Amino acid sequence: MRRRWLSQVFSWEGLTIAAAAAVLIIQLFIPPLIGLADNGDFERVMRTSGLDYDPNALTHRDRFFGYMSRWFALVPFGHGAYVSTQLPIIWLARGMAVLFGSQALLDVRYVAGIYTALLLAACFLLLRSAGQALSRAAAVLLGILLVLVFTDVGYAAYFNSLYGEPASLMFLLLTLALALRFAHREGRTPGGLLFVAAAGLLLVGAKVQNAPIGLVLALLLLRLGRLQASRSSTAAGGLSTDVDRALPVRRMKGIRHGCGSRLAAACAGVLALMSAGIFLLDAKEIRVINLYQSVFTGILKDSPLPERDLEQLGLDARYTVLAGTDYFQSGTAIPQRDPDLTHALLSNISVFKVASFYATHPQHLLDKLNKSAQAGKVSRPGYLGNYERGAGKEYGAITPSFDWWSGAKQRWLPGSFAVQASFFGLWLAGWGLERLRAKGKAAAAQLDVLLVIPAVAVLQFVVPFLGSGEADLSKHLFLFTVCLDLMLITAAVWGVHRLVRRVRPAVPSGWLP
Template sequence: MIRKKNMIPLITVSAAAVLLMLSLFIKPLIGLADNGDFYRIMHSVGIKYINNGESHYERYFGFTHVLYSLAFPNGVHYWTTEVPIVYASIWLNRLLFSNNTFDIRFLSLVYSLFYLAALYLLIRQNRHLPARYYFVFAIIYVIIFTDIGYSSYFNSFFGEPVSYVFLLLTWFISFHIVSQKMPSHWLLPLFWLSGLMLFGAKTQNVPIAIALGLMSLLFIRLRKDKLWRSLAIAGALVPIILGALILLSTPQDLRVINTYQTVFYGVLKNSPSPEQDLQQLGVNPDLAVLAGTNYFTKKTAISPDSPQLIKPFYSRITYSKIAWFYIQHPYRFLLKLQATAQHAADIRPLYLGNYVKSEHLPYGSVAHFSSLWSSMKKSILPHRLVFYFIFFMVYFAGAGAVWRSSPDSRRKIEASVYVLWGAAAILTFVIPVLGDGEADLSKHLFLFNVFFDLMLLSIVKWIIEAFSQQKENHAAQD
C-alpha cells in the first residue's frame, strides 16, 4: 500500500505531462496571442517577429505565433524575472534548433519543467492523507493546475507563467520549511530565490514581498542556531529591498499608462461627479472629458501622451492620493471591488486567440481542450464580491482551526503561513484596480486565480484531515 501511495505523484504528474505535450507541443499548438505587451520582453532579449510586413490584424489579439527571428539583445528595458527564463529558452533553442529562428516551444518547455516539478512536490506534500483521498486529491491538482487557462500562457511572452510556476514553488517551499523538524539552511535562500522570481515577474506582484518577508520572520523560531536566525532575518529584509528596487526601475512609459488608467478608467469610470473627483485629486476638472477612457482608446478629446497632460496630470497624481481618495469614498471602492469580482474567476483573457493563423480557424478562436476547471469557475462560481468575502472568511477560519489543533509551535507557525498567503491573495485581488483601473482585469487577476485555487485545495485538505481524524477517534473509542 505504501509503495502504491508513493507512486501517486509520479503517475498523476506523468498524466499532466501528457496533457501539456498534447496542448503545447503537438499541432494544433495552443498559445496566447500578443495584446501588445510582448514587445517589452522581445525587445530586451533580441527576439523579433519574422514577418515585418505582417498587418496589425495578423499580429495582435487574434492569432498566436510559434516561430520568431533571433537578433542581438537591446538591453533590458523592463526589468523582470521573466528575462532570465527567456534567455534560458533561447540558449536551449540555439543548442537544439537554430541560431537564427526561435521556436516558442522552447520557452514553453522551460515553464513546463518548472511546473511539473512544482506539481510533483505539491502533490507529494499531501501524502499524509489517507490513500483513497490522496489519489483523488492528486487528480484534482492535475485538473486544476494543468487547465489550458493556465498552460496556454506558456507559449507566450507574458509574465504570467513566471508568476504561476514560482507561486506554486514558493508555496511548496514555505510549507516544506515548516514541516521539517530541523530545516536545512539552504532552504531559506531557496525560498528567497523562488520568492524573487515570483514578485519580480510583474510590477503588480511586488507587494507579495511583504508577506514573504513576514514569513521569513516566522521561520526564525524553527531553529535556534545563529546562522539560521541570521538567514531568516536577512530573508525578512531582502524581499522588501528587492521589491522596492523593482518598483523604482519600472519604465516611465509603463508608469504613465498605469497612472492614466488608474484615474480615468478607474476612479472616474462610472463616476457620478468626475469633475469633483479630479478636484479632490488635485487635478484640473476640465480633464473630466477623458473619464471612462483608457490609455489605448482611440480619438480621445486629449491624447493620453499629449504634453497637455504631463504637468497638469501625470506630475500631480500619486498612488497615495488615489488610495486616500478611496479611503474617503469607501462605497466607491466597494463598487470597484465588485467590478473586480466579476472577472475574478477568469483564468484566461478570452479576447486573445489561442491558435496560429495557419490552422485556418476563425480570428480569435479559443481552445477548449483541458479547460474543465476554467469553464467551471467561469460558469458556476458567483461573480459577486460577497462570495469572495465569504470564501476568505472560511479560509481564515480554517487556518485558525489549524492553529488551535495542536499546542505544537510548529503547527502554529504553519497556520500563520496560511494566513500570510491569504493576505497576499487579498493584495492580488485589490491591487489591479488600484494600479491600473478596470483595464484588462481578466489578465491582471491571473495570479489571484492561482491563489484562489491553492486556498480552495487547502480548505478541502483541512476537511479531509478533520474527517479522517474524527474517524480515527471513533475507531479508538470502539
C-alpha cells in the same frame, strides 16, 4: 537503486505528475497548439531578450489579439529597459533554440517546456510533502485537484506566450512548496531557507505588481527563521532532505540555533529592499500609463460626477472628456501623450492618492470590488485568441477544450464580492481552528506558510484597480485567481482529511501539503 527509482516513478506522486505532463503536452506541443495572443505586452520582453516578431507576421492583425505567436525572430540583444525575473526563462529558451540548431527563429514551445518543467517540479514537491501529513484519501484528492486546476487551459495557454503571468504562477507555487518543505521536521536547515528566499525573490521580481508581495514573504521568512536552525542529525553531519543535498555548502557541526534567525532576517531585508526598489524605480513611461489607467479607466469610469472626482484628485476638469478611455485607445479628444496631461498626472497622482480616494468614496470602492470579483473568477482573457495563424481557426477563436476547471468556475462560482469575501472569512476561520489544534512547531509553521495564500490574494485583488483601473482587469488579476484556486483546493483537501480522521483517528495529524 533501479528498484527505488521505479518505485518513485510508479508511486502516486509519479503517476499524478505523469498525468499532468500528458495533459500539458497535448495542449502545448501537439498541433493545433494552444497559446495566448499578444496584446502588446510582448514587445518589452522581446527588446531585452534578443527577439523580434515572426517575419511572416507582417500585419497588425497577424501579430496582435487574434492569433497566438508561435515563432519569434532571433536578433541581436537590444537595449530594452524592462527588468524581470521572467527574462532568464526567455534567455534559456532562446539558448535552447540555438543549441538545437535554430539560428533564426525561436519556437515558443521552448518557453512552454520550461514552464511545464517548473510546474511539474512544484506540484511534485507539494505532493511529497502532503504524503507525510495527509490521510491517503486527502493526498489523492490533492493530486487530482492540482492536475485538474493547473493543467486547465486558463493557465496552460499562458505557457505558449511571452507574458509574465506564468512566471508568477511557477514562482509562487515553488515558494509555497519549498516553504512547506522547510517547515516540515526534515527541512529546518539554513540551506532550505535560502531556497525559499530565492523562490520568493523570483516571485517578487516577475512583475511590477508583485512588488507588495515581498513584504508578505519577508514576514514569512522571519517566521521560518524562528524554527530550530539545526537538528540533532545535523550535529552528526547528516543531510535530511533532497533540497539540502542540492545546496553546494557543507553543513557542519555546532551550527548555533540563532543562525537560522539571522539568515532569515537578512533574506527578509533583501526581499523588502527589492520590493521597494521595484516600486520606486519603475520606468517613467510605464508609470505614466498606469497613472492614466488608474484615473480614467478606473476612478472616472462609470462615475456619475467625473468633474468633481477630477477636482478632488487635483486635475483640471477639462480632462472629463477622457473618462472611461484607455491609454492605448485611438481618437481621444485629448491625446494620451499630451505633455500637459503627462505633467499633471506625474505631479498630482500616485498610487497612494488613488487608494486614499477609494477609501473616502465607498461607492467607487464597492463598484471596483464587485467588478474585480467578477473578473477574477477565471484567468482567461476573452479578447485574446488561442490558436496560431494557419491552424484553420477563425481570428480570435477561443478553444473550448481543457476548460474543465475554468469553465466550471465561470458557470457556478458567484462573481459577487460579498460571496467571495465570505469564503475568505470561512477559510480563515478554518485556518484559525487548525492553528489552535496544531501540535508541534512543524505543524504550526506549515499552517503559517499557508496564510501567505490569502495574504497574496488580498494584495493582488486590490493592486490591479489601484494601479491600472479596469484595464485588462481579468489578466491583471491572474495571481489572485491562482490564490483563490489554491484556497479552494486546500479547503476541499482539509474537509476530506477531517472526515477521514473522524472515521480513522490514526491517520497523520495535520492536513497541509
